[in-house]
Amino acid sequence: MCLGIPGRIVEIVDADASLALVEVSGVRRRINIACVVDADHPPAACVGEWVLVHVGFAMSRIDADEARKTLELLAELDDMRDELDAMRHGAGA
Numbered sequence: 001m002c003l004g005i006p007g008r009i010v011e012i013v014d015a016d017a018s019l020a021l022v023e024v025s026g027v028r029r030r031i032n033i034a035c036v037v038d039a040d041h042p043p044a045a046c047v048g049e050w051v052l053v054h055v056g057f058a059m060s061r062i063d064a065d066e067a068r069k070t071l072e073l074l075a076e077l078d079d080m081r082d083e084l085d086a087m088r089h090g091a092g093a
Contacts, residue, residue: 004052004059005074006067009033015043022053025071033058 007022007029018034020043036051036058037043050067051058062070 004054006050006062006070007031007053007058008067009046009049009051009058012043012047018043020046020058022051022058024053029053029056031056031058035059036061 005024007024009020010023010028011021013019013021013030018032018037019030020033021028022031031051031053033043033046033051034057036046036049046058046061050062050064052060052062052070
């Protein structure tokens with residue numbers, strides 16, 4: 001199973017190489033956007049769009065609502081992981 005993290009494309013770094021800067025929860029990282037561009041949707045059209053990022057690649061474009069819901073779910077999973085870690089280490093017992 002792979003997990004795509006929602007990120008918003010904030011800048012095109014190199015249009016010819018399909019490289020962009022994406023922001024994921026305040027962290028910016030260079031990614032490859034070749035999977036989400038084509039003749040009808042060039043790199044410049046991607047700025048401001050939400051994408052699912054996996055291992056440095058934008059795998060698909062998503063809308064802002066889907067991005068928000070996914071980020072909320074990931075935050076809940078992180079909170080649950082913290083609670084489970086606390087239980088494992090006896091903090092709740």
